[in-house]
């Protein structure tokens with residue numbers, strides 16, 4: 001790639017979001033040039049990286065799929081490989097796969113107000129060479145966590161352990177655990193997925209958690225989807241099931257926030273039905289927080305509970321004192337023997353894929369910025385990120401971000417504008433954490449994250465219908481955003497109206 005190459009939009013990342021963004025730009029912004037730079041050698045992001053047994057979605061595919069390309073299966077909770085295939089098929093179908101340049105890691109980007117463009121530093125991971133290109137708009141679709149390293153708390157005595165220690169983010173392809181004693185450390189989405197999947201082959205799997213999470217069983221197949229597909233054309237059936245799931249999800253979330261005791265009772269009833277009589281629900285499945293203070297875990301068709309019922313798996317709630325030669329010693333004094341220990345201890349949050357940004361020579365400290373509509377940042381011109389919902393499928397918000405960027409680009413093109421920059425709320429106005437979960441991986445990184453305000457457009461409501469109004473239909477110009485023309489750009493009469 002020559003160092004002088006310029007594209008109108010540079011998308012960073014070829015996961016679910018980057019490919020969705022590319023499809024939107026290709027279809028909604030005719031005449032806009034774009035490229036997708038991807039650090040890895042393959043597309044799919046999360047759905048290509050994670051290869052642990054049982055890897056699957058924990059929100060339904062009718063909302064995790066793109067609205068413009070119906071999820072082709074009846075399976076609502078889908079395996080990682082199916083999601084990966086769907087993302088890649090979408091890229092092919094919309095002709096954007098050719099725009100992806102693999103093994104290209106974006107290291108940083110600096111904005112010049114004089115030139116109204118970003119100069120982007122890129123490293124080619126195949127040759128080690130670095131080069132620059134320029135773009136008019138930078139769209140970070142880099143996900144929200146570090147790819148090179150999962151989170152691992154400091155455990156004592158790991159060097160003594162004679163068995164194998166595995167992190168789900170770096171699953172060894174040839175790991176043989178058939179008939180072996182496995183301990184999975186963790187209580188989040190990954191742990192509750194891994195335990196029943198590994199229990200199919202392992203001698204026994206113990207889920208070892210420090211504290212419990214909310215766990216709910218959901219059917220893997222959506223019966224209503226099968227019926228809707230029989231009665232309606234594909235797109236109409238997809239839209240119907242998608243909205244059914246959006247509304248049910250929103251209802252569950254709102255009730256969890258407003259009537260937590262009711263929701264706790266409902267979850268408890270579900271557990272009592274699924275778990276064997278006498279199971280100590282209070283110790284193992286009764287969190288100290290309210291539902292949706294942290295993400296609620298979903299188990300497909302109650303597979304975790306089946307594994308607990310048939311004795312292939314068990315749960316221990318305790319603290320690890322130390323790893324030993326043969327397993328783990330717990331604070332209670334109990335010893336857990338293991339051949340394989342899986343540390344399902346989470347992710348390391350990372351904004352913008354680690355890219356360093358500068359505006360007119362000044363480094364951008366993301367923690368000092370305030371999010372605008374949850375996707376742009378005060379003082380950072382011509383840039384946006386995709387950050388999905390914490391309480392619903394990522395793509396619902398992700399696709400709204402892509403549509404919003406298309407509207408912005410078309411608006412600017414039609415008016416000959418080349419700079420758009422959000423402003424921060426007035427000094428002294430309340431600022432809140434950018435991500436509203438109390439999960440460990442969020443709390444660990446809170447200091448490095450941007451802030452959000454207490455009212456729109458700086459506040460995020462994690463509410464899809466509300467965001468549709470704001471992002472798809474709401475005005476593009478408001479008191480919190482500034483558009484300008486820096487260079488001699490002329491209005492383009494052929495641009496699609498926003």
Ligand SMILES: Cc1cc2nc3c(=O)[nH]c(=O)nc-3n(C[C@H](O)[C@H](O)[C@H](O)COP(=O)(O)OP(=O)(O)OC[C@H]3O[C@@H](n4cnc5c(N)ncnc54)[C@H](O)[C@@H]3O)c2cc1C
Pocket residue numbers: 012013014015016017018037038039040043044045046047050056057058059064104105106107141142143144145147190352353354355386388392393394395398
């Ligand atoms: C195990 C797991 C299960 C999940 N399950 C669900 C679920 O069921 N439902 C849900 O809604 N969400 C889920 N999520 C959240 C999930 O990450 C999103 O659903 C979605 O896959 C995010 O897509 P993305 O493209 O935004 O980010 P990612 O999938 O993380 O992709 C980002 C891409 O950007 C690339 N990249 C990053 N930095 C750079 C850089 N500097 N230069 C070049 N390329 C870069 C990465 O290599 C990667 O390919 C899950 C997350 C995990 C980890």
